[in-house]
Amino acid sequence: MMADVYEALMAHARETAAIEQVAGRLSWDQETMMPRGAGAQRGEEMAAMEGVLHARRIDPRVGEWLAKVDPVEVVAKAQVARIRRSYQRAMKVPARLSQEIARVTSLSQGIWAEARAGEAVANFLPTLSQVVDLKREEAAALASGGDLYDAMLDDYEPGMTGAECAAMFDALRPRLVALRERILASPRKPEALSGSFGADAQIRLSRRLAMVFGYDLQRGRVDTAVHPFCSGSGDDVRITTRVAEGDPFNCLYSTIHETGHAAYEQGVDSDLLLTPIGGGVSMGVHESQSRICENQLGRSRPFTEWLFGEMRDRFGEFGIQDPEAFYATVNRVSPGYIRTESDEVHYNLHVMLRFDLERALIAGDLAVADLEGAWNERSLADFGVAVDKPSNGMLQDVHWSIGLFGYFPTYTLGNLYAGCLNQALRRDLPGLDQDLAKGELGAANDWLRENLRRHGGIYSPRETIARACGEEPSAEPLLDYLETKFAGIYGF
Known part of the structure; x- marks a missing residue:
């Protein structure tokens, strides 16, 4: 029974990982080949992708599967620990916020590139302020009363403060x-x-x-x-x-x-x-x-x-x-x-x-x-x-x-x-x-x-x-x- 639950959990995780790779390819395209005029549309596409991914990360079945598995083998244990961490963090961030961050940062990237090329800081500051506000809101949700910067750092170096x-x-x-x-x-x-x-x-x-x-x-x-x-x-x-x-x-x-x-x-x-x-x-x-x-x-x-x-x-x-x-x-x-x-x-x-x-x-x-x-x-x-x-x-x-x-x-x-x-x-x-x-x-x-x-x-x-x-x-x-x-x- 536990083996079946673990396989179901991993099948879901593999599909999620595949979709994450597709989303990553959209980001790669944006920085290398995307037409300059496609920025606004790409922002909406990235927000839609993030909505799909967020829904998968907080799927109620994930919580049910996690409650039933407790593997002892090293690799399986690591897989479950990573899924649990992702699930717990995703549950703290509203879908609306997750999608808005994806949309705004997609747009912001193009605005930054244009501002950099034109040496125009003023053109970038309003968007940067929006990004900072959104990321602080996300960090507050993740930190649960703790340090906001620690919550951000933990995304990239788990356990570091x-x-x-x-x-x-x-x-x-x-x-x-x-x-x-x-x-x-x-x-x-x-x-x-x-x-x-x-x-x-x-x-x-x-x-x-x-x-x-x-x-x-x-x-x-x-x-x-x-x-x-x-x-x-x-x-x-x-x-x-x-x-x-x-x-x-x-x-x-x-x-x-x-x-x-x-x-x-x-x-x-x-x-x-x-x-x-x-x-x-x-x-x-x-x-x-x-x-x-x-x-x-x-x-x-x-x-x-x-x-x-x-x-x-x-x-x-x-x-x-x-x-x-x-x-x-x-x-x-x-x-x-x-x-x-x-x-x-x-x-x-x-x-x-x-x-x-x-x-x-x-x-x-x-x-x-x-x-x-x-x-x-x-x-x-x-x-x-x-x-x-x-x-x-x-x-x-x-x-x-x-x-x-x-x-x-x-x-x-x-x-x-x-x-x-x-x-x-x-x-x-x-x-x-x-x-x-x-x-x-x-x-x-x-x-x-x-x-x-x-x-x-x-x-x-x-x-x-x-x-x-x-x-x-x-x-x-x-x-x-x-x-x-x-x-x-x-x-x-």
Whole structure:
């Protein structure tokens, strides 16, 4: 009897997961191929899809099935726990609110893109205010009297709180700031990349890099978008990148980053496909996959030596004389505006800025109308650069336009996890650098799949990392890695 109930519950969950993938494809289309004039209609379509999904998530039968099942097998236990969590959260949010959030954030995304292109913050603020109000209402329903920001963060990193994130940032900041000061004081100044690099050649090389990092293009595709992202799971996982002819690193490393996400989704065991635990367990763990690919592997000395040869083959001479100089250029530390283009030393400081601002927004301590001023003031204080235009400031990220409050801290959590994974990966693969120097990541991809990716959401986020690394995650491996790497580049 219990087996029959479990099968009925899972059949319902699989259908729900399939519909969620269809909804995700609508979002992918909106950012890549949708006609510009279709925004309003797409908002209604997304609201309708969310209505169908919400009804399925709160179906009374789900509650009845959950009351009758208590599996002991590890995978079944994880499936039921994930379904129960989704059911309990969905029951707290009215269908009307769920649909309105889907409709408004779909519209808001297009409004943000237009405002960003036109450097017009004022055109975006009314919609952003609407998004913030809706998300605060949703958080209040979920929090049941608790902290609103914690309820939002729990969507992306289950079990994490804003206070824990703040403590993590407080632990990271002193060593990051001290490292930055030593770097900026160094007489060594790696040269910046300059010149023009054709868009078509960049895209061809980015596809090559995606395959090197384990992306199966038979089950995916590479497109361009305003803000790079990964979408989908299982046998249909899509990524986007963006191209600037004067900055090929933007395209190439965005591609490597998104490939880390995609390889995680493609690497989950096929038996879990279209089930509640058939994808990444959390955004922090997801970011660990994108960041280890982008940074610890993709910006390593041996891999950049290989990449130097690939770029010369495709673009000819481009002003950097040798692989060692190229390694320094790839890892050049410079205060700047853009999070996605920032070096490893500054990246987490960018995340801290966003975390503090969005937490203040949700708490009601910062008005949406004052957000641009607060951003610009904080940017000047943290990076020593005055924001010159909104696309380099508060309009640079898509996240707030689509309601992803509580998402930003997972980037730094992912960096922390990546530091731990890199330490374990190098312990287990002593020949890794020799592979990287040849542009071969098969062993590294296999290690990541076997030790982390294939498990999907079977284990909790921290348990997933601990099982892969053989110890509990901490900030020390990341900080030690950064200090060792940049001391070598900058000579201190």
